[in-house]
Amino acid sequence: MATVRHRPEALELLEAQSKFTKKELQILYRGFKNPCPLSHQECPSGVVNEETFKEIYSQFFPQGDSTTYAHFLFNAFDTDHNGAVSFEDFIKGLSILLRGTVQEKLNWAFNLYDINKDGYITKEEMLDIMKAIYDMMGKCTYPVLKEDAPRQHVETFFQKMDKNKDGVVTIDEFIESCQKDENIMRSMQLFENVI
Amino acid sequence: MAAGVAAWLPFARAAAIGWMPVANCPMPLAPADKNKRQDELIVLNVSGRRFQTWRTTLERYPDTLLGSTEKEFFFNEDTKEYFFDRDPEVFRCVLNFYRTGKLHYPRYECISAYDDELAFYGILPEIIGDCCYEEYKDRKRENAERLMDDNDSENNQESMPSLSFRQTMWRAFENPHTSTLALVFYYVTGFFIAVSVITNVVETVPCGTVPGSKELPCGERYSVAFFCLDTACVMIFTVEYLLRLFAAPSRYRFIRSVMSIIDVVAIMPYYIGLVMTNNEDVSGAFVTLRVFRVFRIFKFSRHSQGLRILGYTLKSCASELGFLLFSLTMAIIIFATVMFYAEKGSSASKFTSIPASFWYTIVTMTTLGYGDMVPKTIAGKIFGSICSLSGVLVIALPVPVIVSNFSRIYHQNQRADKRRAQKKARLARIRVAKTGSSNAYLHSKRNGLLTEALELMGTPEEENMGKSTSLIESQHHHLLHCLEKTTGLSYLVDDPLLSVRTSTIKNHEFVDEQMFEQNCMESSMQNYPSTRSPSLSSHPGLTTTCCSRRSKKSTHLPNSSLPATRLRSMQELSTIHIQGSEQPSLTTSRSSLNLKADDGLRPNCKTSQITTAIISIPTPPALTPEGESRPPPATPGPNTNIPSIASNVVKVSAL
Numbered sequence: 001m002a003t004v005r006h007r008p009e010a011l012e013l014l015e016a017q018s019k020f021t022k023k024e025l026q027i028l029y030r031g032f033k034n035p036c037p038l039s040h041q042e043c044p045s046g047v048v049n050e051e052t053f054k055e056i057y058s059q060f061f062p063q064g065d066s067t068t069y070a071h072f073l074f075n076a077f078d079t080d081h082n083g084a085v086s087f088e089d090f091i092k093g094l095s096i097l098l099r100g101t102v103q104e105k106l107n108w109a110f111n112l113y114d115i116n117k118d119g120y121i122t123k124e125e126m127l128d129i130m131k132a133i134y135d136m137m138g139k140c141t142y143p144v145l146k147e148d149a150p151r152q153h154v155e156t157f158f159q160k161m162d163k164n165k166d167g168v169v170t171i172d173e174f175i176e177s178c179q180k181d182e183n184i185m186r187s188m189q190l191f192e193n194v195i
Numbered sequence: 196m197a198a199g200v201a202a203w204l205p206f207a208r209a210a211a212i213g214w215m216p217v218a219n220c221p222m223p224l225a226p227a228d229k230n231k232r233q234d235e236l237i238v239l240n241v242s243g244r245r246f247q248t249w250r251t252t253l254e255r256y257p258d259t260l261l262g263s264t265e266k267e268f269f270f271n272e273d274t275k276e277y278f279f280d281r282d283p284e285v286f287r288c289v290l291n292f293y294r295t296g297k298l299h300y301p302r303y304e305c306i307s308a309y310d311d312e313l314a315f316y317g318i319l320p321e322i323i324g325d326c327c328y329e330e331y332k333d334r335k336r337e338n339a340e341r342l343m344d345d346n347d348s349e350n351n352q353e354s355m356p357s358l359s360f361r362q363t364m365w366r367a368f369e370n371p372h373t374s375t376l377a378l379v380f381y382y383v384t385g386f387f388i389a390v391s392v393i394t395n396v397v398e399t400v401p402c403g404t405v406p407g408s409k410e411l412p413c414g415e416r417y418s419v420a421f422f423c424l425d426t427a428c429v430m431i432f433t434v435e436y437l438l439r440l441f442a443a444p445s446r447y448r449f450i451r452s453v454m455s456i457i458d459v460v461a462i463m464p465y466y467i468g469l470v471m472t473n474n475e476d477v478s479g480a481f482v483t484l485r486v487f488r489v490f491r492i493f494k495f496s497r498h499s500q501g502l503r504i505l506g507y508t509l510k511s512c513a514s515e516l517g518f519l520l521f522s523l524t525m526a527i528i529i530f531a532t533v534m535f536y537a538e539k540g541s542s543a544s545k546f547t548s549i550p551a552s553f554w555y556t557i558v559t560m561t562t563l564g565y566g567d568m569v570p571k572t573i574a575g576k577i578f579g580s581i582c583s584l585s586g587v588l589v590i591a592l593p594v595p596v597i598v599s600n601f602s603r604i605y606h607q608n609q610r611a612d613k614r615r616a617q618k619k620a621r622l623a624r625i626r627v628a629k630t631g632s633s634n635a636y637l638h639s640k641r642n643g644l645l646t647e648a649l650e651l652m653g654t655p656e657e658e659n660m661g662k663s664t665s666l667i668e669s670q671h672h673h674l675l676h677c678l679e680k681t682t683g684l685s686y687l688v689d690d691p692l693l694s695v696r697t698s699t700i701k702n703h704e705f706v707d708e709q710m711f712e713q714n715c716m717e718s719s720m721q722n723y724p725s726t727r728s729p730s731l732s733s734h735p736g737l738t739t740t741c742c743s744r745r746s747k748k749s750t751h752l753p754n755s756s757l758p759a760t761r762l763r764s765m766q767e768l769s770t771i772h773i774q775g776s777e778q779p780s781l782t783t784s785r786s787s788l789n790l791k792a793d794d795g796l797r798p799n800c801k802t803s804q805i806t807t808a809i810i811s812i813p814t815p816p817a818l819t820p821e822g823e824s825r826p827p828p829a830t831p832g833p834n835t836n837i838p839s840i841a842s843n844v845v846k847v848s849a850l
Binding site for chain 1: 203204205206207208209210211212213214215216217218219220221222224225234249251
């Protein structure tokens with residue numbers, strides 16, 4: 001475990017790179033720098049590793065098991081794949097999610113679903129994602145979760161998204177289908193004012 | 196949801212965008228952030244030390260004082276900061292809790308001060324972090340024990356006259372120091388326990404030789420004497436037991452307690468012996484029973500605190516003792532087996548069986564080494580030495596634990612005793628200091644009444660009065676005065692044993708005002724003596740009954756200024772009376788009045804515990820309590836009578 005302290009880039013640089021203001025960056029950094037109260041282990045300051053990431057996320061979803069989804073999220077945030085999410089990664093991700101264009105957001109979502117980052121979403125990948133999402137709900141749901149609900153959901157998804165029915169969804173198919181769907185468009189704007 | 200995670204909520208919400216494309220139905224609307232404040236620094240001023248933190252930091256724990264709107268009560272508009280009049284040191288810990296989510300307990304802090312602060316800020320002590328929780332719990336336990344001790348000793352020292360006979364007896368049994376009779380009883384029983392034990396011992400000593408037969412133990416030689424002694428002791432013990440049984444608040448619990456079982460076991464053999472004396476078969480068993488008489492020595496534990504502590508220690512170290520026993524048993528069995536098989540080969544070995552080897556093992560492990568059984572083979576000797584070495588270790592391990600437990604409990608007891616001894620002196624000193632401050636009330640009460648009198652008279656003298664007391668004091672005194680007026684009683688000095696004579700004083704006070712006003716109306720036409728005597732006669736009861744105890748100390752003051760009576764201390768009674776050179780008759784009459792009053796009261800009064808303030812209006816004679824001299828007011832005319840009357844009337848008894 002690296003105890004090397006990681007210093008983020010200068011505030012102005014980050015401000016230029018992301019779409020946040022200085023004040024917002026300050027607020028975000030304060031929260032980012034101190035995820036430790038949750039875990040009992042020492043956490044290297046300046047970066048968030050996957051364990052901590054999972055712990056933080058599971059605090060928000062106490063009933064279910066959010067570790068799988070958190071794992072996928074972590075991979076989506078950790079763009080340089082070095083096993084730790086630095087503040088720059090964090091800001092980059094959040095900047096897209098909160099202040100980006102719809103195109104950028106959809107891009108990000110595609111990146112999340114594409115687990116092996118090969119440019120195609122296969123049914124297996126989608127199934128994993130779907131299972132992870134359903135896991136977060138936990139066991140005590142109404143109506144009770146059926147065994148094949150994730151699979152069915154994946155089928156629905158592919159029917160909607162996979163235009164040429166080749167069993168995989170490419171980025172263009174994805175963006176095109178989403179732009180046609182009003183619900184999705186509207187819900188993309190949902191979290192504009194989170195900070 | 197842990198509060199520290201609130202900072203990551205925006206991230207979690209943003210990450211929810213990952214679900215959107217997958218969802219089949221529209222999402223609910225996001226809650227609008229109505230008062231979206233920019234995060235701001237707030238200043239917390241704690242007794243002058245300024246702490247600053249972000250508002251959101253405090254809002255992490257909304258069920259505490261700082262996290263909720265309760266802190267608005269402490270907001271200071273002028274300085275735009277939150278002011279808390281509390282300890283800044285502890286506040287440091289509290290604020291760190293908000294910042295890091297962990298509450299620490301500093302070792303140097305007093306436990307009750309810390310608890311108070313936590314209670315003030317609305318933080319549960321249970322969330323103290325693991326690093327400090329042990330320490331906190333230990334200190335809390337010590338504190339609770341100390342409080343219990345104090346309560347116990349307080350209860351012991353209270354005089355509760357309303358105890359029933361049974362309860363007094365029980366108290367006498369439990370605390371011999373409460374009364375002389377109890378102390379006598381305590382020592383008598385102790386003496387008889389000692390006598391009984393010594394008798395048992397001496398009974399078996401061979402006592403001189405009766406010529407012609409073998410040596411007899413004393414018990415058989417002087418059997419009658421010993422029997423009488425035994426009977427006497429048992430009588431005493433039986434009576435004591437029955438008395439305790441009668442006095443016990445819960446008989447069932449008493450019967451089950453250890454001490455009562457010891458008592459019963461101590462006296463039963465005698466009675467059983469009485470019953471079974473002539474039966475040969477069981478006389479053997481009867482002899483065994485006599486062994487139980489030695490348990491009388493345990494009755495000493497009522498008399499010795501150290502014994503009780505030892506017993507308590509053993510009880511509390513039961514687990515360590517159990518461990519010791521268990522490990523010893525294990526070791527004994529192992530070594531006995533080994534020694535048996537090692538010595539099996541040697542001829543004429545004493546180690547005839549494994550149980551026989553137990554004796555060897557025990558004697559060796561406890562390093563006794565009687566030498567009645569020794570190994571002869573080499574293997575036996577090797578194992579024997581291993582046995583003795585390990586014995587030392589096994590026994591030495593749990594012993595320090597037991598010793599430290601005993602030491603802790605013993606010292607705690609010592610401290611409790613010391614505290615009790617010091618408590619009396621402490622309380623006495625505190626009482627002295629407090630009476631000093633209660634004097635202030637009575638002084639200002641006199642001042643207050645004087646002010647009222649003056650106001651009634653219309654003399655603008657108030658400005659000189661009352662400024663000597665602070666606002667809080669004067670308000671407090673006003674409150675006490677209101678209470679007096681409500682109940683019709685008055686405060687007495689040193690009052691615990693004085694009973695307030697409510698009726699007379701009620702009338703008395705009532706009459707005060709009445710007479711006072713009456714006399715205000717009455718013209719100056721009345722002259723002294725006449726007014727005086729009717730007042731005297733009309734209130735014969737006043738001087739005699741108003742105060743059950745009264746002693747007077749009157750001083751004559753120079754007439755240039757207002758004659759003031761000096762209020763010495765609470766113990767002294769000061770009678771303020773008028774003094775004026777222009778009216779020598781007044782003085783004489785007053786003195787005669789005083790005399791009369793004195794005479795009337797002398798039979799009744801004991802020590803002067805009451806301060807009486809007789810306030811009269813200053814004309815040439817003006818009264819002030821305690822050395823305040825004021826310029827004599829203007830008109831002597833209308834005021835002449837008043838003094839006398841007033842002096843009679845406004846007799847602030849109780850003072």
